[in-house]
Amino acid sequence: MPLETVTKIAELRERLRPVRQAGQSIGLVPTMGYLHRGHAALVDRARAENDVVVVSVFVNPLQFGPKEDFASYPRDLDADRKLLAEHGADIVFAPSVEEMYPRPITTHIEVEELSVRLEGERRPGHFRGVATVVGKLFNIALPDRAYFGEKDYQQLQVIRRMVADLSFPLEIVGVPTVRDVDGVALSSRNVYLSPVERAAAPVLSRSLAAAADAIGGGTVDPQDIEAVVRGVLADEPLAAPDLVAVAAADTLEPIDPKAPPPSIALMLAVRIGRTRLLDQRVVAVP
Ligand SMILES: Nc1ncnc2c1ncn2[C@@H]1O[C@H](COP(=O)(O)OP(=O)(O)OP(=O)(O)O)[C@@H](O)[C@H]1O
Numbered sequence: 646m647p648l649e650t651v652t653k654i655a656e657l658r659e660r661l662r663p664v665r666q667a668g669q670s671i672g673l674v675p676t677m678g679y680l681h682r683g684h685a686a687l688v689d690r691a692r693a694e695n696d697v698v699v700v701s702v703f704v705n706p707l708q709f710g711p712k713e714d715f716a717s718y719p720r721d722l723d724a725d726r727k728l729l730a731e732h733g734a735d736i737v738f739a740p741s742v743e744e745m746y747p748r749p750i751t752t753h754i755e756v757e758e759l760s761v762r763l764e765g766e767r768r769p770g771h772f773r774g775v776a777t778v779v780g781k782l783f784n785i786a787l788p789d790r791a792y793f794g795e796k797d798y799q800q801l802q803v804i805r806r807m808v809a810d811l812s813f814p815l816e817i818v819g820v821p822t823v824r825d826v827d828g829v830a831l832s833s834r835n836v837y838l839s840p841v842e843r844a845a846a847p848v849l850s851r852s853l854a855a856a857a858d859a860i861g862g863g864t865v866d867p868q869d870i871e872a873v874v875r876g877v878l879a880d881e882p883l884a885a886p887d888l889v890a891v892a893a894a895d896t897l898e899p900i901d902p903k904a905p906p907p908s909i910a911l912m913l914a915v916r917i918g919r920t921r922l923l924d925q926r927v928v929a930v931p
């Protein structure tokens with residue numbers, strides 16, 4: 646089936662109604678476009694598990710702070726369509742900002758606590774914007790399953806909590822981070838990196854690997870784990886850590902070294918030049 650492009654909410658609902666009535670399943674992959682192999686992994690998983698695969702491409706203004714890169718965020722719908730067709734998606738939903746928010750939105754989804762910690766503290770209002778648009782996309786597409794990358798680990802936890810708290814009738818599927826050969830997590834924002842900055846970027850995954858080794862060797866004190874990460878990052882003069890977080894993987898609560906959780910989430914936000922890169926790793930406690 647050729648890839649269809651839909652830009653209107655009503656049109657998507659009309660297109661999907663008979664799909665549901667026929668008892669077919671719908672998989673939704675929410676994205677902000679400028680797609681790469683990381684997004685393709687989400688689409689492949691959705692393709693394997695659903696009858697109809699919908700990919701949304703929408704740069705959501707609600708989740709950007711006033712000083713962030715909403716206006717300059719990379720966009721290329723033609724290239725996105727090509728990748729989606731190659732990976733067998735059925736529908737790309739690419740609404741305009743006016744279609745999604747015809748007037749200033751006054752209703753928001755706030756996942757308390759989880760949204761204001763860690764990355765939420767660095768980007769006030771970010772997860773409220775994410776939860777609100779994702780909830781809205783769920784109401785528009787009514788998917789059976791929705792797919793999110795582990796790279797944005799806190800985002801995945803926020804969405805899981807929102808779905809549980811509000812009983813959204815769907816399954817959330819987390820997909821492991823896809824990396825380049827040198828370990829750099831694929832990200833649309835990697836396009837901002839100069840060649841010299843790109844050469845520095847593997848330091849993120851290197852620092853996570855060192856911390857994973859330390860945890861494997863019995864280190865569970867979060868301060869010690871953080872010190873290992875920061876030690877490796879300090880070797881790279883272009884890397885400026887913005888967030889080094891060590892938390893219980895399932896709740897993102899702080900870790901008590903006397904009663905460590907079954908697995909630990911390491912979450913990083915590191916500036917390389919003007920680009921803020923994210924990476925994460927979940928490590929089982931031996
Ligand atoms: N390398 C990756 N591996 C797996 N999933 C990914 C990867 N990169 C992004 N995703 C997932 O794709 C979905 C859409 O993400 P988004 O469009 O923001 O891409 P991105 O590359 O993360 O962009 P950004 O550079 O803005 O962080 C999210 O669920 C995100 O976690």
Ligand SMILES: CC(C)(CO)[C@@H](O)C(=O)[O-]
Pocket residue numbers: 675676677703705708775778779797800
């Ligand atoms: C989930 C999402 C598409 C919501 O805008 C976005 O935060 C992203 O791309 O990760």
Ligand code: BAL
Pocket residue numbers: 677708709797
């Ligand atoms: N992938 C996370 C979306 C954002 O940075 O706004």
